[in-house]
Amino acid sequence: xxxxxxxxxxxxxxxxAQSGPQQVRLTDILPAGIRTTQIALTPxxxxxxxxxxxxxxxxxxxxxxxxxxxxxxxxxxxxVSPLGDAxxxxxxxxxxxxxxxxVLPLDTRTGLPAGPERRVGTSQGDAPAISADGKWIAFAADxxxxxxxxxxxxxxxxxxxxxxxxxxxxxxxxxxxAPDGRSLFVGVNPPVACNPDWSCLPLKxxxxxxxxxxxxxxxxxxxxRVIAPKVGVGWPGLAADGSMLAYTDTGSPARxxxxxxxxxxxxxFQLVGRQTMEGWLGGATLVFSDRGDTRRVRSYSFDDxxxxxxxxxxxxxxxxxxxPDGTLIAxxxxxxxxxxxxxxxxxGSLVRSIPLPDRYGGGGVWSPDQKWVGYIxxxxxxxxxxxxxxxxxxxxxxxSTVRSPTVSLIWSADSREITVSSTMGGNSAGRRxxxxxxxxxxxxxxxxxxxxxxxxxxxxxxxxxxxxxxLRSGELKRVTLEGDSSETVLVPxxxxxxxxxxxxxxxxxxxxxxxxxxxxxxxxxxxxEVVNADGSGRTTIDVPFPMLNGPSALRFLPDGKQLIATALxxxxxxxxxVYLVTIETKAxxxxxxxxxxxxxxxxxxxxDGRTILYVVNETTTPRVFTMDxxxxxxxxxx
Numbered sequence: 001x002x003x004x005x006x007x008x009x010x011x012x013x014x015x016x017a018q019s020g021p022q023q024v025r026l027t028d029i030l031p032a033g034i035r036t037t038q039i040a041l042t043p044x045x046x047x048x049x050x051x052x053x054x055x056x057x058x059x060x061x062x063x064x065x066x067x068x069x070x071x072x073x074x075x076x077x078x079x080v081s082p083l084g085d086a087x088x089x090x091x092x093x094x095x096x097x098x099x100x101x102x103v104l105p106l107d108t109r110t111g112l113p114a115g116p117e118r119r120v121g122t123s124q125g126d127a128p129a130i131s132a133d134g135k136w137i138a139f140a141a142d143x144x145x146x147x148x149x150x151x152x153x154x155x156x157x158x159x160x161x162x163x164x165x166x167x168x169x170x171x172x173x174x175x176x177x178a179p180d181g182r183s184l185f186v187g188v189n190p191p192v193a194c195n196p197d198w199s200c201l202p203l204k205x206x207x208x209x210x211x212x213x214x215x216x217x218x219x220x221x222x223x224x225r226v227i228a229p230k231v232g233v234g235w236p237g238l239a240a241d242g243s244m245l246a247y248t249d250t251g252s253p254a255r256x257x258x259x260x261x262x263x264x265x266x267x268x269f270q271l272v273g274r275q276t277m278e279g280w281l282g283g284a285t286l287v288f289s290d291r292g293d294t295r296r297v298r299s300y301s302f303d304d305x306x307x308x309x310x311x312x313x314x315x316x317x318x319x320x321x322x323x324p325d326g327t328l329i330a331x332x333x334x335x336x337x338x339x340x341x342x343x344x345x346x347x348g349s350l351v352r353s354i355p356l357p358d359r360y361g362g363g364g365v366w367s368p369d370q371k372w373v374g375y376i377x378x379x380x381x382x383x384x385x386x387x388x389x390x391x392x393x394x395x396x397x398x399x400s401t402v403r404s405p406t407v408s409l410i411w412s413a414d415s416r417e418i419t420v421s422s423t424m425g426g427n428s429a430g431r432r433x434x435x436x437x438x439x440x441x442x443x444x445x446x447x448x449x450x451x452x453x454x455x456x457x458x459x460x461x462x463x464x465x466x467x468x469x470x471l472r473s474g475e476l477k478r479v480t481l482e483g484d485s486s487e488t489v490l491v492p493x494x495x496x497x498x499x500x501x502x503x504x505x506x507x508x509x510x511x512x513x514x515x516x517x518x519x520x521x522x523x524x525x526x527x528x529e530v531v532n533a534d535g536s537g538r539t540t541i542d543v544p545f546p547m548l549n550g551p552s553a554l555r556f557l558p559d560g561k562q563l564i565a566t567a568l569x570x571x572x573x574x575x576x577x578v579y580l581v582t583i584e585t586k587a588x589x590x591x592x593x594x595x596x597x598x599x600x601x602x603x604x605x606x607x608d609g610r611t612i613l614y615v616v617n618e619t620t621t622p623r624v625f626t627m628d629x630x631x632x633x634x635x636x637x638x
Contacts, residue, residue: 020267021627023288029624030060031067036622039289040078040087043240043282047111049078049087057089057104059111070113071104081130082240084108086156088137090126101128101139103156121154121161129184130156131177138164138184140172151175151186153219164222165215173212176238184217185227185261187234187247211250216261227263236277239284243633246277246286258629266632274316275625284629292622295600300578300592300612307592310613317615318602319364321373326607330373330391332360341373341389354394358385362551363408367415372440374418380405386420388440399438400445412465416440419448419481421461421468433460435468435481448481459500464508467533471498476513478533488535497521499549505560506607509533512554512563514547525549528565530583541586545570545577550601558609566603569596578603578612 029048030036037051048060049070057071057078074092081087085108092099101120104113120128123141130137134156141152141163149172151165165186173187189212214228214237228234232248238261239246245261248254249268256277258267271277274294278287297311297320311317320331328351330343339360343351358377361384365374371392377385384407386400404422411418418438425431432452436445453460453472460470460479468479469490476491476498491513499514510532514525524546531538545567547553553566561584567577575593582588594616602615 020269021629021631023272023625023627026624026626028062030621031065032621034058034621035292035619036289037291038076038078039278039287039622039624040080041281041287042080042084042111043082045281047084049080051075051078057087061111068112071102071117075102077126077128079128079130081106081134082132083134084111085114085134086130088120088128088130088139090128090139099124099126101125101137103128103130103137118158121152123152123161125149125152127172127174129175129177131181132179133181136177136181138175138177140175141167143167148191151184151217153184164219165217165224166222170212173234174237176236178216178238179242182219184219185238185245186215186217186224187231187237188213188215189233214245214247214263227261228257228259229263236279236286239629240280241283243284244629246280246629258632260634267629278624281626284633286627286629288625288627289622292619294618294620296616296618298614298616300614302610302612305591318360318600319362320602320604320613320615321364321366322604322607322613323366323370324368324607325370328366328370328391330364330366332356332364332375334360341375343373343391351391352394354389354391354396356389357387357396357398361407365409365411367411367440368413369415371415372411374409374411376407376409384422386418386438388418397440399440400436402434406461408461410462410464417465419462419465420445423453423459423461427455429454431455431458433468433470435462437465449479449485451479457498457500459498459502463504463511463533467508469502469511471502474498476529478535490531490535491529491538495519495521496527497523497525499525499547501549501551501554503554503556503563504533505556506558507560510537510556510560512556514549514554517542524568528563528581530563539583539586541581541583543567543579543581543588545579548576548601552601552603555603555605557605558607564591564603564605564612578614 035053037055040049046062050058054073055075056073057075059068059070075089077090079088085106087104090099090101102117103120104117105115107114120137125139125141127140128137136153137156138153140149142149148167148169150163150167152161152163154161169191171189173189176185212231212234213226214234215224215226217224232250232254234247236246245259249257255268255270259265274290275288278289281287299310300307316334318332333340333342339356341354361376363376373389375387377387383401383403385398387398389396402422404424406423408421409418420436423433434450435448438445458472462468466481470477470479475493478488478490480486496515503512513529515527516523517527526546528541548566548568555564563581565579565581569575574596576596576599577593578591580589580591598616598618600615604613
């Protein structure tokens with residue numbers, strides 16, 4: 001299965017090819033194995049200043065590979081002087097919430113400090129920028145209430161600060177000097193809405209905006225003009241050579257707009273998934289990084305008990321689904337405005353990438369004949385669509401629409417119908433689960449049962465085309481969906497709390513539930529209840545760890561005799577542990593662990609039961625990219 005998955009997720013995950021400037025990757029930008037919060041390059045790109053995971057500032061020389069710690073933690077907003085003789089940044093005080101702008105003089109020959117750091121001005125603030133001649137620092141200065149900001153300038157060598165932009169009921173995203181030093185380009189965020197707890201006055205009508213702006217401000221008299229009136233975020237603002245602006249628009253997902261200094265749009269593009277703009281290099285070159293955030297697929301083999309890295313450097317991948325015969329794997333990728341379903345063969349060839357008409361909302365399931373993949377589309381709090389994808393043709397068909405945050409799908413054995421369970425009614429006493437049947441050719445759904453289950457933690461959904469499981473008033477029952485609608489008690493009422501998700505075996509003849517210990521309704525889920533679908537063969541297993549509550553945190557192996565259970569980390573451990581539980585003997589064996597900050601809850605077992613596949617978010621050395629926009633300048637287009 002390794003080749004199949006590799007091709008699926010290593011197929012191009014970014015945006016479709018587009019005209020205009022393209023990204024180019026810079027190599028050897030940072031030492032291996034580091035994590036960063038921000039990256040700032042000198043104009044010649046030979047030296048790098050970066051913040052580590054503790055927000056301490058480091059210096060890396062790409063030529064001689066020196067890596068030197070410069071400033072202790074809690075530093076942000078790194079800004080290198082255009083002359084390379086100073087580094088400005090904001091930093092929070094260790095003993096209070098106060099944050100001020102600081103400057104560190106640099107030796108232009110070595111890039112290392114030429115003296116001690118020094119606090120700039122008297123106002124609290126952030127987002128510093130150093131003028132082209134290196135003589136002035138502008139920054140976003142906080143007002144007295146902390147609600148808004150203005151813009152102040154202060155001599156780099158020290159001196160009295162002067163407010164250039166009066167305090168706004170908005171924060172400032174960035175400040176940029178024009179090359180001649182006579183004006184500032186300021187990114188202004190949307191106004192802060194009034195909160196009565198702050199004792200602030202209601203906003204005047206002219207301030208009731210939902211978008212930000214970019215403004216050009218005269219340094220001499222503070223007069224300003226709005227250049228771009230409808231901006232999502234004004235970062236990174238004016239280019240180093242003063243020829244153009246870059247900011248994000250208000251769309252979803254947002255696009256980066258490149259405009260001239262009069263606000264006329266020149267180009268736009270969408271960021272590659274998991275990337276962020278770090279700012280400008282020299283001239284008109286944007287710098288991007290992925291901050292080292294990457295999504296990976298790993299596997300655990302029961303044959304040799306080893307964990308392997310299967311796929312590296314994904315933008316986005318979720319809900320991996322093995323086909324019933326194990327020859328295909330499908331998964332959702334949503335790096336941009338629209339999602340795709342990616343399907344590959346076990347012989348290593350990519351079958352296809354299928355665009356989806358809406359956001360992938362989970363619930364993916366293969367039909368038994370492997371012709372279709374069903375899924376739930378749309379936002380959790382809006383209309384949700386029951387869609388099926390024809391794997392061979394790529395056609396997507398919408399079968400039905402429901403308005404429920406909790407929906408699950410099950411195919412009939414003949415692959416001609418889908419049973420849909422949807423919970424509705426909020427958390428009231430009338431909360432209910434509706435179970436409908438829909439033919440893959442469309443048509444009106446047929447209601448099978450509508451069962452009142454009451455407020456949480458009650459739950460219910462179909463386990464097959466003919467039966468459902470309901471947790472109600474602390475009692476677990478199997479409910480027949482056809483005929484006499486009979487109910488069978490699976491686990492009698494106990495003084496315990498049940499997890500919100502249960503698991504059915506591959507043949508749907510065995511069920512597993514997580515609960516707390518008897519009499520401990522507020523405790524951890526540390527008891528497994530396993531029972532046959534007809535109510536027989538109940539086995540209670542007290543496991544020596546608290547279990548995670550999630551849709552993929554408990555999985556049957558194909559023979560129904562063992563379970564994969566995922567454990568919450570203990571107080572002394574920062575890892576999610578994955579265990580094998582043998583039902584008959586109640587034996588428990590730890591298989592492997594996943595760092596808690598990497599865990600995505602995407603975990604699945606292969607149809608042959610020999611491999612566990614899981615998706616993680618991990619942090620590696622950031623990759624850095626540039627995009628030269630100089631071809632968009634007016635002088636280059638003549």
